[in-house]
Amino acid sequence: MKKLALLGSTGSIGTQALDVVRCIQKEGEHAVKVEALAAHSNIRLLEEQIREFKPQAVAVFDLEAASKLRAAVRDLNVKVYSGMEGLCALTELESVDIVLNSVVGMVGLKPTLTALEAKKQMALANKETLVAGGSLVMKTAKENGIEILPVDSEHSAIFQCLQGMYKKCDLNKIILTASGGPFFGKKAGELQHIRPADALKHPNWDMGAKVTIDSSTLMNKGLEFIEAKWLFDMEPDDIDVVVHRESIVHSLIEYKDHSVIAQLGVPDMRIPIQYALTYPRRFPSPVKQLNLADWQKLTFYAPDEETFTCFGACKRAIRRGGTLPAAVNGANEAAVALFLKEKIGWQDIGELVCHVADTFETAPVTSVEDVLEADRKARAYVLERCGESAR
Numbered sequence: 001m002k003k004l005a006l007l008g009s010t011g012s013i014g015t016q017a018l019d020v021v022r023c024i025q026k027e028g029e030h031a032v033k034v035e036a037l038a039a040h041s042n043i044r045l046l047e048e049q050i051r052e053f054k055p056q057a058v059a060v061f062d063l064e065a066a067s068k069l070r071a072a073v074r075d076l077n078v079k080v081y082s083g084m085e086g087l088c089a090l091t092e093l094e095s096v097d098i099v100l101n102s103v104v105g106m107v108g109l110k111p112t113l114t115a116l117e118a119k120k121q122m123a124l125a126n127k128e129t130l131v132a133g134g135s136l137v138m139k140t141a142k143e144n145g146i147e148i149l150p151v152d153s154e155h156s157a158i159f160q161c162l163q164g165m166y167k168k169c170d171l172n173k174i175i176l177t178a179s180g181g182p183f184f185g186k187k188a189g190e191l192q193h194i195r196p197a198d199a200l201k202h203p204n205w206d207m208g209a210k211v212t213i214d215s216s217t218l219m220n221k222g223l224e225f226i227e228a229k230w231l232f233d234m235e236p237d238d239i240d241v242v243v244h245r246e247s248i249v250h251s252l253i254e255y256k257d258h259s260v261i262a263q264l265g266v267p268d269m270r271i272p273i274q275y276a277l278t279y280p281r282r283f284p285s286p287v288k289q290l291n292l293a294d295w296q297k298l299t300f301y302a303p304d305e306e307t308f309t310c311f312g313a314c315k316r317a318i319r320r321g322g323t324l325p326a327a328v329n330g331a332n333e334a335a336v337a338l339f340l341k342e343k344i345g346w347q348d349i350g351e352l353v354c355h356v357a358d359t360f361e362t363a364p365v366t367s368v369e370d371v372l373e374a375d376r377k378a379r380a381y382v383l384e385r386c387g388e389s390a391r
């Protein structure tokens, strides 16, 4: 039985991962036991999860919330850690075999590195980790003999398609699908007065706020482009993106002979989450079966890079390389937070991200500090440009 540390257990991926854990309970030796849970500050839900799954340890990032939780669960045999050290400590627990990192944002980078150094299996949903620190993460994984199991739906799809590959040199390219988000087909002139509630309406997926806003700007596809480069060791020229409005084809690979293999399914994250947790095995799932006749037609378009400028910014950033993707990611995280508080407009996100991609200097990534510094500078720039004082 695999023993799981679930970081971000109160979020969209985290709660769906716990659904998966419930469903595979009946698989005997293939079931998953929850050893550790972590969240930022939602201790109400975390306490419910502790009482149901009985982990041996939990971590709460926010120090005050952690103290409150300690008091609330003093009748239970559970250790409550706090802060970044707490998150990292969970990934190093002797009894943990696999870490599912589903926190949101590049704050997930250190726990990912700690888990890899502790030689834990790594199921990775937290894409910002790879965008900001991809070279460090992949180097650490390699040094410790760990294969990263992707949870992001497109990357899980590619990982699944690649299971039949004989040799890496047989692969021509990978093709990521993008839903196009809620503003597909619109031009800049029609996107001037977007409010958070409009951008939070994803056409196909029910997800956390940050990734949903990223989908609306196509930043999500830019982040996923960089994520794919690192996970599958691809050159940017060998990664394509196609808009596929229905989110049924989750991504594709093309071989040298131009044969194309795709992974399909209804849009439900429990499929990629379960595959990462039970890999390489597969087990029954409560997710609805795909009936292609229900769909009749599936549509595909080229992405509109002129209107959705974040996508190109990410591609330029990964081509320049070094610390620049971390800066672009940091600028986006800061900008999305301001947009959600209605302090800036939706189009400002693209403008800020492009400014960082096109004017910030880049430097080689030699340590986590280089990544954190690039992230800090980009956030400071966004806050200063938007008249907010850095916290």
Ligand SMILES: NC(=O)C1=CN([C@@H]2O[C@H](COP(=O)(O)OP(=O)(O)OC[C@H]3O[C@@H](n4cnc5c(N)ncnc54)[C@H](OP(=O)(O)O)[C@@H]3O)[C@@H](O)[C@H]2O)C=CC1
Residues within 6 Å of the ligand: 007, 008, 009, 010, 011, 012, 013, 014, 038, 039, 040, 041, 042, 043, 060, 061, 087, 102, 103, 104, 105, 107, 125, 126, 127, 128, 151, 152, 153, 205, 206, 207, 208, 209, 210, 211, 269
């Ligand atoms: N949702 C989805 O369907 C998909 C998500 N992803 C990626 O997965 C990641 C998670 O997304 P999603 O689940 O939507 O996000 P949510 O906002 O729904 O959840 C985020 C989770 O992270 C926790 N968290 C945030 N900051 C910290 C911190 N500093 N320390 C510990 N925990 C923290 C939150 O805790 P709290 O509740 O206490 O704030 C919450 O549990 C993102 O990187 C996203 O891009 C990828 C593909 C699909």
Ligand SMILES: CC(=O)[C@@H](O)[C@H](O)COP(=O)(O)O
Residues within 6 Å of the ligand: 152, 153, 154, 177, 178, 179, 180, 181, 205, 211, 214, 215, 216, 220, 221, 269
């Ligand atoms: C479910 C998932 O993996 C999300 O990252 C999804 O990809 C968002 O959809 P789009 O970015 O394609 O709109």
Ligand SMILES: [Mn+2]
Residues within 6 Å of the ligand: 152, 153, 154, 224
């Ligand atoms: Mn995705």
